[in-house]
Each structure stands twice: as structure tokens, then as C-alpha cells.
Amino acid sequence: MKAWIIFGALALAQAAAAAPAEHWVASWGAAQQTPEANNLLPPADMQDATIRQVVRLSSGGTRLRVRFSNAFGTQALLIDAAHVARSADKATARILPGTDRALTFDGRAAISIPPGAEYLSDPISLDAPALSSLTVSFHLPQAPAGQTGHPGSRATSYYVHGDHTADADLPTAGKIDHWYQLTGVEVAAxxxxxxxxxxxxxxxxxxxxxxxxxxxxxxxxxxxxxxxxxxxxxxxxxxxxxxxxxxxxxxxxxxxxxxxxxxxxxxxxxxxxxxxxxxxxxxxxxxxxxxxxxxxxxxxxxxxxxxxxxxxxxxxxxxxxxxxxxxxxxxxxxxxxxxxxxxxxxxxxxxxxxxxxxxxxxxxxxxxxxxxxxxxxxxxxxxxxxxxxxxxxxxxxxxxxxxxxx
Missing domain, CATH: 3.40.50.1110 (SGNH hydrolase)
Structure with missing residues (x-):
């Protein structure tokens, strides 16, 4: 009996080792920097705030993960909720019904990113075709100590107080044409x-x-x-x-x-x-x-x-x-x-x-x-x-x- 148990355990281990690892490729990304004074989002607007940003994928996939950045932060960055969805209109904050997905980090809804670091979300399943646009929404309970971002987004981002990461739209949100704390979307290919x-x-x-x-x-x-x-x-x-x-x-x-x-x-x-x-x-x-x-x-x-x-x-x-x-x-x-x-x-x-x-x-x-x-x-x-x-x-x-x- 014990021999069969050992044999079965070995077989399972060999099967796991033989299973091909997912092949991840970067589909969207932006270089990070410390935003200049005129490109900062006022700290008051990032306190207890949902930031929703729209990005366009290049290659597509059905599984993806999101990379957040605190590369230029001076203290840990706390994100206590994050969602991704297909964009209904890349010039607005609206999402396509039925596409909202909550992101997790090692199975948890919240993550504290050390200063100077980046952090990948867990993979999620979402049909995201090539050249489609996604919204990435995250809630910051506290404003970052040192913003990390990409001023030249050529895309509109949205910010509103409270946790609205799962909302279908953010009609009262403020607008700004920069990206913050977001550096990549990767797809399994x-x-x-x-x-x-x-x-x-x-x-x-x-x-x-x-x-x-x-x-x-x-x-x-x-x-x-x-x-x-x-x-x-x-x-x-x-x-x-x-x-x-x-x-x-x-x-x-x-x-x-x-x-x-x-x-x-x-x-x-x-x-x-x-x-x-x-x-x-x-x-x-x-x-x-x-x-x-x-x-x-x-x-x-x-x-x-x-x-x-x-x-x-x-x-x-x-x-x-x-x-x-x-x-x-x-x-x-x-x-x-x-x-x-x-x-x-x-x-x-x-x-x-x-x-x-x-x-x-x-x-x-x-x-x-x-x-x-x-x-x-x-x-x-x-x-x-x-x-x-x-x-x-x-x-x-x-x-x-x-x-x-x-």
C-alpha cells in the first residue's frame, strides 16, 4: 500500500514538473519616472481615491496580469482593491458589462509595494483581444509618498474619492491625461x-x-x-x-x-x-x-x-x-x-x-x-x-x- 502511495506521489510530481509553464509576454507598458510638479496629481486627490486608467493592449490573450509600480516612492504603497475590465469607450471611464474582474496579489485583495519596487497581480481569466482597451482601477487608502507615473500617457485617466474600483462608470470623476503607479499588462501567450x-x-x-x-x-x-x-x-x-x-x-x-x-x-x-x-x-x-x-x-x-x-x-x-x-x-x-x-x-x-x-x-x-x-x-x-x-x-x-x- 505504501509503495502505491509513494509511486502515486512521484507520478503527480513528475506530471507537475512536465506541465509547461505559462509563457508570459508584455502587451502594454509605460516607462516610469517621478512626475514633474505640473504633472503631479494633487495628494488630496489621491487620498482615499480610486484611480481608473485606460490602456490599449497590443497582443491579446485570455489570461492576463497587471504590473503596478512604486519605483520612485519613498514609502510603501498600499493598494487595497484593484480591478481590471474591458473598456466600453477608451475616451471615457465606462467598462463593458460582464468583464469586470477583481485582481488579487498572492490570493489577497490588498498589497503593500515596497519603495523602489514593482508588483505583479495574480493571473486572471479575461477575454482581451489584441488592440482592445482595458481599464485598470485601483483604490489607494492613502496618497503615495512620492508618486511614480508616466506623464505622457496620451490617454485620459479618472480619479474619484472612495472605493469605486468595480463601478461600471465614474461619471463624477476628475480627469487627467497622465498615468500613475501602473507600468504593464502581460498576457499568457x-x-x-x-x-x-x-x-x-x-x-x-x-x-x-x-x-x-x-x-x-x-x-x-x-x-x-x-x-x-x-x-x-x-x-x-x-x-x-x-x-x-x-x-x-x-x-x-x-x-x-x-x-x-x-x-x-x-x-x-x-x-x-x-x-x-x-x-x-x-x-x-x-x-x-x-x-x-x-x-x-x-x-x-x-x-x-x-x-x-x-x-x-x-x-x-x-x-x-x-x-x-x-x-x-x-x-x-x-x-x-x-x-x-x-x-x-x-x-x-x-x-x-x-x-x-x-x-x-x-x-x-x-x-x-x-x-x-x-x-x-x-x-x-x-x-x-x-x-x-x-x-x-x-x-x-x-x-x-x-x-x-x-
Whole structure:
């Protein structure tokens, strides 16, 4: 009898070991930072408050989990209720009836997230198709000690006092176009599924795109991938931060400081698209005339930072694609001079010809004015001569060969 018990226990253990683990991939994500003063949600509005945020998935699934962040908090962040649902209208707080699901954390409704940490919810079952929008609602009994968020959401969030996480709508809620304490949604996927991570500054983050319009270049790329059976298993996560730099902290930590959290920690990350450096280039001569040696040193330092990103991402098995820096002569903010433009040309030449990247996407060639290559094509200019328009973002997304991403 005891032999049969032992044999049965061994068989069950072997079956459990043989069962394939779920293959999780990042479907939506946002890079985290400390919001600037003008992008903070007033602490009084986060006290005993429900925050409802709308995000659009890239790849779909029937099981998902949500990643919350206290990366820049100075004390533990308490969430005592959290729900996820399909959005009935991505420009409102309404949810689709019958889709609300309560989230748990290790089987509990509440979780205390340590300062500097992120926390995944338990998986829940929900039919969430590719390119569908979700609402993520959570209740904060106390305002965070140090907010963590993503100001450039290009999506409207909602806040109201009390626990309304399960409500079908929040008609009296306040509205703000930022995300807070929310960094990812991951879906259980089939073998071969993966995620493309778009890493950059405001041009990736989508400055100039339409609020609630999902028309940034990574959004349009995600739709292109879903339209083809050959690439439908690939999702896209946008980890652009407006004002971000490769070499120094600007708006958000510098690129090398945030690479692990924003890129390498994303489950299923297979391809990294890098579009950075325009803020480093612009910053150098924004206020002072610099020497030729300083310009040469900047380009060398930017190349060194690119090489670091390549080595670290490849070390995690990722393919790394370099994107050329788009024109910005005439910028109302940077006022670049001839030396700055020469730096951009030199950096782009290295991106195109060095062989350091696994592949190159020439965004510069896509959006520049053929008659004046140092400037954006007027049809692709949002008006500030730095950020592309919605039409420019569409042209950028459509210029990416999908074969590079498979």
C-alpha cells in the first residue's frame, strides 16, 4: 500500500514538473519616472481615491496580469482593491458589462509595494483581444509618498474619492491625461509569441499625437503586426519618455539607468528599437556655443551609450535595431546651429554604417524634407519643427519592415 502511495506521489510530481509553464509576454507598458510638479496629481486627490486608467493592449490573450509600480516612492504603497475590465469607450471611464474582474496579489485583495519596487497581480481569466482597451482601477487608502507615473500617457485617466474600483462608470470623476503607479499588462501567450520594445524620448512617447487616439508610431506598428498572420504573435510596448536623454537625467532617468527596468524586465522581450539622442544633441548648444572638441566628445559618448545598450540587450537574447535621429533644425525649443546638425549627421552615419546594430530603421530618411534635409517635411511636422505630426508618426511606423521584427 505504501509503495502505491509513494509511486502515486512521484507520478503527480513528475506530471507537475512536465506541465509547461505559462509563457508570459508584455502587451502594454509605460516607462516610469517621478512626475514633474505640473504633472503631479494633487495628494488630496489621491487620498482615499480610486484611480481608473485606460490602456490599449497590443497582443491579446485570455489570461492576463497587471504590473503596478512604486519605483520612485519613498514609502510603501498600499493598494487595497484593484480591478481590471474591458473598456466600453477608451475616451471615457465606462467598462463593458460582464468583464469586470477583481485582481488579487498572492490570493489577497490588498498589497503593500515596497519603495523602489514593482508588483505583479495574480493571473486572471479575461477575454482581451489584441488592440482592445482595458481599464485598470485601483483604490489607494492613502496618497503615495512620492508618486511614480508616466506623464505622457496620451490617454485620459479618472480619479474619484472612495472605493469605486468595480463601478461600471465614474461619471463624477476628475480627469487627467497622465498615468500613475501602473507600468504593464502581460498576457499568457502561445510559444513563439514575443514583445517588441520601442525605447526613446518624446518622439516615441508621442508628443503631438492625438489624446485617446492611439496614433503614436509604436501604436500604428502594433496594428500593422496584428494585421499580418506572420507577425500576429508579436506585441509592442512603448517605453518612450518625453525629454529623455541617453547620457544625463532629463525628464526621467537617463537611458542606461532605466534600461533594466523598462526593457530587460519585460517578459517576452525579443526586439529592441532604439530612437534616442535628439535631446542630448539639442541640449549641448541650447544655451552656449560649444567647442568642436565638445561636439566630437558628445558624439563619441552617445556612440558609447548605444554600444552599452546593444551589449546588455543582446546579453538577454534580444535583437537590437537602431533608428536614425530625425531632423530638428528650426526647433522652437533647441534652436540648433550648424554644429548641432553636423553632430546629428555624424551620429546617423554611424548608426547606418557601423554594423553595431542588428538592423537599422532610417526614420531620418522617412520624415525629412528632401528639399531641406535638416528639417522635417512640412506635412510630417507637428508645428514645433521637432516632433512629427500624426501623419509623420504613421509614416514612421509604415516604414519599418515587418520582416526585421520576426
Amino acid at each position: 502561445t510559444a513563439g509569441a514575443g514583445t517588441i520594445v520601442a525605447f526613446g524620448d518624446s518622439i516615441t512617447d508621442g508628443r503631438g499625437a492625438t489624446t485617446n487616439g492611439d496614433d503614436r508610431w509604436p501604436d500604428i506598428l502594433a496594428a500593422r503586426l496584428q494585421a499580418s498572420s506572420a507577425t500576429r504573435k508579436l506585441g509592442v510596448v512603448n517605453v518612450g519618455i518625453g525629454g529623455n536623454h541617453l547620457l544625463t537625467d532629463g525628464l526621467g532617468p537617463n537611458a542606461l539607468a532605466r534600461l533594466d527596468r523598462d526593457v530587460l524586465a519585460r517578459p517576452g522581450a525579443k526586439v529592441l528599437l532604439v530612437l534616442e539622442a535628439i535631446n542630448d544633441l539639442g541640449k549641448l548648444s541650447r544655451e552656449d556655443v560649444r567647442t568642436p572638441q565638445q561636439h566630437a566628445q558628445l558624439v563619441a559618448d552617445l556612440i558609447g551609450a548605444y554600444r552599452q545598450m546593444i551589449v546588455r540587450a543582446r546579453g538577454q537574447g534580444m535583437k537590437v535595431i537602431g533608428c536614425t535621429v530625425t531632423p530638428y533644425v528650426g526647433s522652437d525649443y533647441y534652436h540648433p546651429d550648424a554644429a548641432s546638425e553636423a553632430d546629428r549627421i555624424a551620429l546617423n552615419q554611424w548608426i547606418r554604417t557601423s554594423g553595431a546594430f542588428d538592423a537599422v530603421v532610417d526614420f531620418d530618411a522617412v520624415v525629412r524634407d528632401p528639399a531641406n534635409p535638416s528639417r522635417l517635411l512640412p506635412a510630417y511636422d507637428s508645428g514645433d519643427h521637432l516632433h512629427p505630426s500624426a501623419a509623420g508618426y504613421k509614416a514612421m511606423a509604415n516604414a519599418i519592415p515587418l520582416g526585421l521584427l520576426r
